[in-house]
Amino acid sequence: MRVGLRGLTTRGRSFLAAAMAAAISAGILGEKDLLRVAVLLAVLPLLAALYVGRSRYKLACHRSLEPHRVPVGSTARVVLRLQNMSRLPTGTLLLEDRLPYALGSRPRVVLERLGAHQASSVAYTVRADVRGRYEVGPLVVRMTDPFGLCELSRAFPGTDGLTVVPQVVALPAVRLPGEYAGSGESRARSVAVHGEDDAATREYRRGDDLRRVHWKSTARTGELMVRREEQPWESRATVLLDTRAYGHQGDGPAASFEWAVSAAASITVHLRQAGYKLRLVTGAGADVDAAEGTGDGLLLDQLAEVRLDQRVEITTLVQHVRQRADGGLIIGLFGSLSTAEAQLLAGLRANGATCICFLLDSSAWLNLPTPARAEADQAHDTAALALLQSGWRVIGVDHGGRLPALWPQAGRGSQGFALRAAMAETVAGGVR
Secondary structure, three states: OHHHHHOEOHHHHHHHHHHHHHHHHHHHHOOHHHHHHHHHHHHHHHHHHHHHHOOOOOEEEEEEEEOOEEEOOOEEEEEEEEEEOOOOOOOEEEEEEOOOHHHOOOOEEEEOOOOOOOEEEEEEEEEOOOOEEEEEOOEEEEEEOOOOOEEEEEEEOOOEEEEEEOOOOOOOOOOOOOOOOEEOOOHHHHHHHHOOOOOOEEEOOOOOOHHHEOHHHHHHHOOOEEEOOOOOOEEEEEEEEOOEHHHOOOOHHHOHHHHHHHHHHHHHHHHHHOOOEEEEEEOOOOEEEOOOOOHHHHHHHHHHHOOOEOOOOHHHHHHHHHOOOOOOEEEEEEOOOOHHHHHHHHHHHHHHOEEEEEEEOHHHHOOOOHHHHHHHHHHHHHHHHHHHHOOOEEEEEOOOOOHHHHHHHHHOOHHHHHHHHHHHHHHHHHHO
16 A cells, blocks of 8 residues: 555645645535545545555566667667566556667557456667667556556566667779788689699698698608698788777767768678678777678677777777788778878888778868868878878768768779879879
């Protein structure tokens, strides 16, 4: 009973207040009819509190998300299944699922009645325009009487995770420079190095199949040699995401950093579909190798949570990449750079790595006056020239630039070198 009294709603408390006022008035005026009204007004909320407080329902709840991972701007469907495990029917139930602010307002659903061992399902949709990981739940069930005089809440502690990943756009097929920089012992590589008649061999090891013995090499070396098992060619690529807070501008989903994150997601997915062994490095310290089966999901989950960091510098990015430098293709997505920072990136050209840079002019995400705009453009061109001179291929990105339209510039071959030379002469003339 005490639990029910604590759950009296504003309407129930108003009934009790009205009953008290009517009783006092009946005593002063000596009106018995008014006293009967006071008793009726007092009994109704008390009966409601007794009814709700004694309703010990056994409820089971199951929540499912469809799907658990969605891109920015898409919707996910949440299905709630509530089952009455007791033999008594329930009263009116109000379901409220708690959601973070980024997923919208809390959904509220009314279930009129659940019979004994009866189950019912309700569904609602959520939409997120900001990437990240969000918890959906816990579910709060409010039980009330038919008149709305008393209400009690019970919560289910279980929650489910929803991951909002960056938007991935389809990119055109482009022959990239450095796509043959990798590892493996495929037939193409063996033939190119040794020739058709000179197979790649190694010393015989106990347990090797004798049918793999290469007698010509055995006769030449005087030791038993066997043919090596051919391994598939493995093209490697590293995607480098700049997370320097001072290198990006803008707020919310339209910020320059969000463009870079979406571009990183699109490039990683595209390269994995092209057969690359992929590595993702961010300035925040993340260093992820994509596995065969769950690679896309692992990379997208990492990009869903990446944030700008005030402590990150270009030297930090270079160190993270060079900790495990294995050649191949390096694609960097950088915000605004100074000339000194651009020169530091020349260290990634070691081991003959092919480096491609998408250089964002993040000042274009701001509404600058004309003199400041000209100064920012000059700084951007100077940084691009420094990268070009150090051997990087540079693709400039302005506000509103679309990655599918920019992507072909990453693989122009000799045309790309001509474009780099022309751009370097233009920038050098502007700097003078």
